[in-house]
Amino acid sequence: MVASGSKCRVCKGPAIIDLPRHNAHFCAEHFLELCRRQVVKAIEKFDMLHPDDRVLVAVSGGKDSLAVWDLLVDLGYQADGLYIGLGIGEYSDVSAEFARAFASQRGLKLIEISLREEYGYDIPTAAKATRRVPCSACGTSKRHLFDSAALEGGYTVLVTGHNLDDEAAVLFGNTLRWDVEYLARQLPVLPARAGFPKKVKPLVRLTEREMAAWCIVRGIDYQVEECPMALGNKHLAYKAALNAIESESPGSKASFYLNFLDNMAPLLAGRSAAATDALGECRSCGAPTTGDLCAFCRIVEKSSAHDPVPVELVLSKGRGRR
Amino acid sequence: VIRNGTLVPGDAELSVDDVVEIRPVISGGS
Numbered sequence: 001m002v003a004s005g006s007k008c009r010v011c012k013g014p015a016i017i018d019l020p021r022h023n024a025h026f027c028a029e030h031f032l033e034l035c036r037r038q039v040v041k042a043i044e045k046f047d048m049l050h051p052d053d054r055v056l057v058a059v060s061g062g063k064d065s066l067a068v069w070d071l072l073v074d075l076g077y078q079a080d081g082l083y084i085g086l087g088i089g090e091y092s093d094v095s096a097e098f099a100r101a102f103a104s105q106r107g108l109k110l111i112e113i114s115l116r117e118e119y120g121y122d123i124p125t126a127a128k129a130t131r132r133v134p135c136s137a138c139g140t141s142k143r144h145l146f147d148s149a150a151l152e153g154g155y156t157v158l159v160t161g162h163n164l165d166d167e168a169a170v171l172f173g174n175t176l177r178w179d180v181e182y183l184a185r186q187l188p189v190l191p192a193r194a195g196f197p198k199k200v201k202p203l204v205r206l207t208e209r210e211m212a213a214w215c216i217v218r219g220i221d222y223q224v225e226e227c228p229m230a231l232g233n234k235h236l237a238y239k240a241a242l243n244a245i246e247s248e249s250p251g252s253k254a255s256f257y258l259n260f261l262d263n264m265a266p267l268l269a270g271r272s273a274a275a276t277d278a279l280g281e282c283r284s285c286g287a288p289t290t291g292d293l294c295a296f297c298r299i300v301e302k303s304s305a306h307d308p309v310p311v312e313l314v315l316s317k318g319r320g321r322r
Numbered sequence: 323v324i325r326n327g328t329l330v331p332g333d334a335e336l337s338v339d340d341v342v343e344i345r346p347v348i349s350g351g352s
Contacts, residue, residue, distance in 0.1 A: 006331045018331040025331055062349060135350075165348070212347040216329050230350030239348055 017213050020250035028217050035214050038205040039071050046189045048200035049157055055079035056155035056197075058146050059102075059110065061095030061223040064161030066102050067211045068203050070218060072159065073108065079159070082149050084142055085114035087122020088229055089311035095223045102220060111153070113145055120304030123229065124314040129306040130299060134229035134314060137299055144287060144296035150197035163203040163211055168257040169238040184271035188261070195279070195288035204257070228315055 006015040008027035015025030019034075026034060043049050049072075057069040059081040072079045083099040086092050096112070103110035116122045121129070126137035150158040167186070174182045192198040203211065215222050230236065246253045281287070282294035289295070323330050324343040336342060 005335075006333055015331050016329040018333065028329075063347070064349070208349060209347045212345060213329055216324060216345075224345060226346070226348075226350055233350050236348065236350045243348075 016217065017210075019210070021207075021246070021254055023250070031213065032217060035206060035210060036071065036075065039068075039202050040075065042188065042202050042205045043200075046187075046200070048189055048202055049077060049159075051076070053077065053156045054154060055157050055159055056111075056146075056150045056153060057081050057159045058142070058161070059083045059099045060161070061098035061102075062161070063212045063215045063220075063222045063224075064163050064166075064203060064208065066098070066161075066220050066222050067214045067218075068159060068161040069102070069108070070106075070220060071214070072202065073106065080109040080111060080153075080155070082111045082113070082146065084145055085112065085116065086138060086141070087114075087116045088124065088227060091223075091225060091228055091311075094225070098221055098223050102222075111149060113149065115141060116308075119300050121300065121306070122308065124311045125306050125309040126299050126303040127229070127314050128309040129303040133233070135233055135235075137303075138229070140295045140299060144294070147196055148285075148287065151195075155197065156192075158197045158199045160199065160201055161203055161211075162201040163206055163208050164254060164257060165208045165239055165242070166235075167201070167204050168242055168253045169235050171257055171260055172238045172242060173234060180268065181272055183264075184268040186260075187265060195281075195286075205254075207253070228311065231315075 006018060006025040007013065008015050008030050009022075009024040010030040010033075011027060013027045016028050017031050018025045022034075049055065055072060055077050057065065057072065057079050059065045059069060061083065065081075069079060069081055081099065081103055083096060085096060099110060102108070123134050123138050123141070126141070127134040130137055146158055146160075149155075167188070171183070171186060174186060188201045188204045190196070190199040206214075214220075242253050242256070279288040279290060282289045282297055283292055284297040285294060287294045287296065293301070323332065323334065324345060325334065325336060325340050327341075
């Protein structure tokens with residue numbers, strides 16, 4: 001085997017990864033240590049978790065959610081997983097297998113919810129029935145089911161695998177529109193309030209490249225394929241723009257997001273209070289909502305009455321729009 | 323870059339016998 005000439009910054013052993021934003025290379029052991037340290041730093045700085053918390057991790061079968069589950073268990077937290085079957089054809093079938101394999105290999109509890117079996121619809125059908133982009137129906141469905149599963153299961157914290165790239169891309173989009181309401185809510189911790197569990201994002205100091213590397217080094221198999229319904233969405237375009245900046249100026253992405261949290265988010269505190277204070281209860285499920293029926297129940301109402309729509313049909317229509 | 327099942331940095335030298343996988347990392351969910 002041909003060795004890399006690069007050496008680990010810590011031990012001077014052979015490096016397995018270069019991290020330009022740290023201007024350093026790391027071996028496997030010290031790369032994992034760096035990731036653990038970044039997660040601990042995020043947890044402590046933003047008061048995300050406590051040792052006695054009952055944690056529910058939203059798991060998709062992708063690298064980020066499996067990595068955050070692995071990291072939290074590795075750090076000693078009691079964490080169960082929640083997988084939602086979205087019904088996106090083979091992509092969902094394969095994703096579920098990765099989530100199940102991860103859980104069973106480690107003796108962890110994985111809760112599963114099937115949109116089709118339990119609510120009578122899937123994401124392709126919801127996209128067609130509601131005439132909205134698939135990511136909209138998907139996000140609304142997942143958020144509702146994550147919240148209700150966490151509350152009903154008695155979990156004290158809901159964890160998602162949003163990483164630095166995800167958060168920087170959302171911040172970029174919100175800033176392009178100067179959407180103050182969304183900017184005010186773009187925090188790594190959302191406290192529990194009526195109808196909502198506490199939600200935290202322990203990976204906000206780590207990039208998706210680092211999370212892919214974590215999975216490879218730790219031997220975690222994950223869904224490598226991109227969701228076919230996400231192709232061409234704005235989020236990916238924002239990430240590409242930020243990656244172009246990052247390649248010219250390593251560390252820019254972290255500065256953009258983490259300095260927002262330090263310097264800008266405090267100035268926006270309270271700006272989203274008006275929206276949350278005015279919430280009532282959904283007449284169907286009791287979830288918090290600004291209207292009579294919550295967004296999730298509106299999707300269920302429209303989509304469960306619709307004939308099932310194959311993934312391919314939504315994809316071909318989506319490509320035509322872009 | 324994954325070479326023969328092991329992660330390697332971008333400046334690693336490869337030999338003709340190496341099995342190399344370049345894995346994409348960008349995901350579109352938000």
